[in-house]
């Protein structure tokens with residue numbers, strides 16, 4: 001390698017500036033092609049496939065996704081309250097096809113990291129130069145006694161949107177006035193930390209209108225939660241929180257809230273201290289990376305270790321993991337995070353395929369929550385990268401939550417902006 | 432070009448690895464801009480209730496970001512976002528968004544109001560927001576922006592929560608004398624009608 005001093009001597013001042021343009025052209029010039037197989041067409045995978053084609057149309061991109069229709073988890077809480085239809089959260093893959101992504105609907109069963117081949121249930125094989133894996137989450141059923149995938153047919157998690165969302169919605173509409181809805185948020189790292197509390201808000205919003213004698217009982221496995229002060233402020237304003245007529249009650253872990261078992265037949269949940277009878281039970285089990293991540297040997301503990309600049313697996317080179325399945329600590333597991341990580345990853349894959357050092361990354365996350373009519377709140381963080389420590393770090397002095405003093409007009413605007421965000425992120429992923 | 436910048440560019444162009452990561456630690460405008468797309472749309476063209484950034488002149492973009500950062504411009508979330516970026520990064524994003532072609536937003540509008548709005552626009556606003564508000568200028572691009580966003584912008588100008596350009600204020604005052612707030616509404620329908 002030439003040293004900096006020699007390099008400058010070699011090129012000489014003015015000449016170097018002249019050659020800069022030529023060099024820079026070469027640097028960002030024509031694409032180098034290459035084959036990328038993206039596995040999982042959810043938030044992370046579909047964004048990565050689209051942006052790879054946008055960044056470099058010479059790259060051949062194949063997206064393998066199990067289902068022909070994707071239902072977003074975001075805004076699915078509004079389906080539970082009846083503010084939205086299932087159709088409004090459903091997306092297909094024609095937009096990606098129009099961008100030249102080859103879309104295959106099949107279940108990936110294995111990845112050979114040495115031969116660089118992906119195998120599907122349908123018996124097809126796909127060779128890759130680089131693979132991008134965004135399989136989302138799986139549940140740790142054993143953490144809740146009496147729970148299983150079969151029990152989830154009557155005790156929905158609704159933490160993957162689709163038939164589970166419909167099941168929970170139907171149970172809510174069938175419930176008698178005066179009923180109790182239990183929501184049990186998980187322990188450990190899980191997708192969308194404010195999600196359970198937004199769900200409690202949306203269900204309370206529905207109950208207030210249609211079944212005002214009912215209540216939501218949150219049996220928590222933690223003692224604090226995301227945007228807690230803001231949620232509680234909203235609950236006080238809209239749902240009588242803190243009064244004996246409150247539509248929402250929150251039992252922290254310290255107060256014995258942690259759910260340890262479920263009796264589906266008798267509709268009871270066993271918490272740390274006592275057991276509770278309920279009319280609708282929504283247990284959100286603890287989570288780990290999606291099954292494929294384990295099958296492909298990409299995990300360490302519950303999640304996939306990665307180089308956070310490129311999202312390349314620390315275990316298998318040439319395979320990148322992003323979204324909820326990755327350990328991108330610093331960032332929460334959210335749709336916004338997965339969308340941004342996909343762009344960082346796609347840019348790195350483009351550069352790596354072209355034999356270049358990937359550029360410096362930048363990340364962001366914002367989670368809006370809709371607490372009720374005309375009432376939105378948000379948490380927003382900008383992140384940078386510490387190359388030496390391989391850490392994603394929040395930029396100091398930036399980010400934070402909606403101020404507690406925000407006016408009702410600002411909260412109303414945040415509700416509108418949450419819907420604007422939804423329109424833009426889904427178009428950014430699938431459009 | 433001063434010698435420091437020349438040095439930096441040589442190093443960049445040659446791709447020589449340096450132990451100092453000063454230059455490497457700045458993401459490209461494309462990278463930075465891509466992280467805003469979930470709210471502002473792919474390449475800055477919004478399809479939801481948020482402003483498009485595509486085609487915005489870098490100078491207006493930089494002014495807006497600095498206003499958010501320092502708190503002089505009212506915001507629900509942008510104050511928290513803007514504080515995450517250096518002046519250099521803001522400039523890089525400004526250049527990136529200026530180079531993107533804006534796609535006007537598809538939205539519902541009332542055509543009667545839109546044609547009233549066009550007349551008011553020609554009389555009071557065209558001087559600065561040229562070509563029916565389509566031309567990127569010192570107030571960004573008005574035509575094809577989200578009408579709900581424009582409603583918020585105008586409400587903030589009128590309430591004094593957001594400082595208005597002095598000459599613009601004179602024109603807006605004249606407009607309000609002629610037609611009160613219905614005129615503002617008509618103008619917004621006119622901008623929204625351009626798709």
Ligand SMILES: Cc1cc2nc3c(=O)[nH]c(=O)nc-3n(C[C@H](O)[C@H](O)[C@H](O)COP(=O)(O)OP(=O)(O)OC[C@H]3O[C@@H](n4cnc5c(N)ncnc54)[C@H](O)[C@@H]3O)c2cc1C
Nearest residue numbers: 040042043044066073074108135136192323324334335336
């Ligand atoms: C109720 C709720 C509300 C939420 N609200 C928000 C919000 O407001 N904002 C926000 O930012 N985030 C929100 N989230 C979080 C967000 O939904 C997730 O973080 C995000 O979807 C993660 O993206 P992903 O790509 O990792 O996984 P997913 O989007 O789940 O995608 C995984 C995809 O991989 C496919 N797949 C898995 N295995 C295979 C295989 N072997 N072969 C083929 N295909 C496979 C699956 O079918 C799926 O389509 C919410 C989540 C929930 C549950």
